[in-house]
Amino acid sequence: MPFFDFHTHSHFSDGEHSPQHLAKIALEAGIKQLALTDHDCVDGLPELKSNALGLEVINGVEISSTWQNTEIHILGLLIDPGHKAISELLENQQHLRRERIERIHQKLCKLGISGLLEYLENLNCKALTRTHVSNFLVSEGHSKNNQKAFKVFLGKKGKVYSPANWCDLTESVNAIAASGGIAVIAHPSRYSISSRALNALVKDFRNAGGEGLEISYPNIDQATRKNLKTLAIKNNLYCSGGSDFHSYSRTWAQIGKFPTLQDNGEIKTIFEHPSWKARQNLHS
Missing domain, CATH: 3.20.20.140 (Metal-dependent hydrolases)
Known part of the structure; x- marks a missing residue:
């Protein structure tokens, strides 16, 4: 090792x-x-x-x-x-991450899923990622597990997919x-x-x-x-x-x-x- x-x-x-x-x-x-x-x-x-x-x-x-x-x-x-x-x-990368989270949040709201931003505010985290969003979706019962959260919501063919530049x-x-x-x-x-x-x-x-x-x-x-x-x-x-x-x-x-x-x-x-x-x- x-x-x-x-x-x-x-x-x-x-x-x-x-x-x-x-x-x-x-x-x-x-x-x-x-x-x-x-x-x-x-x-x-x-x-x-x-x-x-x-x-x-x-x-x-x-x-x-x-x-x-x-x-x-x-x-x-x-x-x-x-x-x-x-x-x-x-600093610029963090700005891009926050922008992406906001876009995902807005798309989730249109699907009737709220609470993402409040969930993220309680995390001791600097770099917000799609993994955090998938954790939210699982914890709130919107997805069975993280893999399905990415497939249904966050991946390239997902309902709230939002690329970052x-x-x-x-x-x-x-x-x-x-x-x-x-x-x-x-x-x-x-x-x-x-x-x-x-x-x-x-x-x-x-x-x-x-x-x-x-x-x-x-x-x-x-x-x-x-x-x-x-x-x-x-x-x-x-x-x-x-x-x-x-x-x-x-x-x-x-x-x-x-x-x-x-x-x-x-x-x-x-x-x-x-x-x-x-x-x-x-x-x-």
Whole structure:
């Protein structure tokens, strides 16, 4: 099992647990380095750091981005969360999220479903997501479970579907780089795009200044992982990994439970990045 996890979420976005509890889970799992990568927000980092208890905390974020009309998630690792470039981008992302929630709320009201905004106001959350809306629909008895809530209401063919005009992929990469971070494409095999499109995405990402590719995450098969390794090598990208942990209920995505990055030197791991080496020298 890896000694690190560079992709996790807390209740500040669509995770279920507090950053403090994430630290507890990570330590119990034997994790030494943990990145909190909430969607479009960094508000949970102070709480995680204050409860680290020997756990090395990596500043992180997951930015919802657009590439050729497709939503792509870009991880920012080792960012300076207070840097102007990242702060301004995340502020705009939050604005887009609030606008989307308002549009969904209005559509729900037309269906005779009220109470969403009041429900959301009671959450200790910064980045409002469709998952929060699905939780509301389930809790109020409008849907049997979250999967059906997305299918009937929130997905592309859903009754209240409302797309968000996220920032361009290049904007995400630039903001991450400006804040001293490393931009990494999250779970690249999970996007509904062809192999040719994935190759084009990775190439455009690299040309924009992106530096990393997440190649190790839960439920990835060997063939897919091999293909991602090849993509990383071809585009001279550093390889990263993480669980994309949200809650205990997602049994397939628990902290630290994903393939190791060990590969006999075929790839460059995130630990070989100059910024990572500089960080480790400071902590040694």
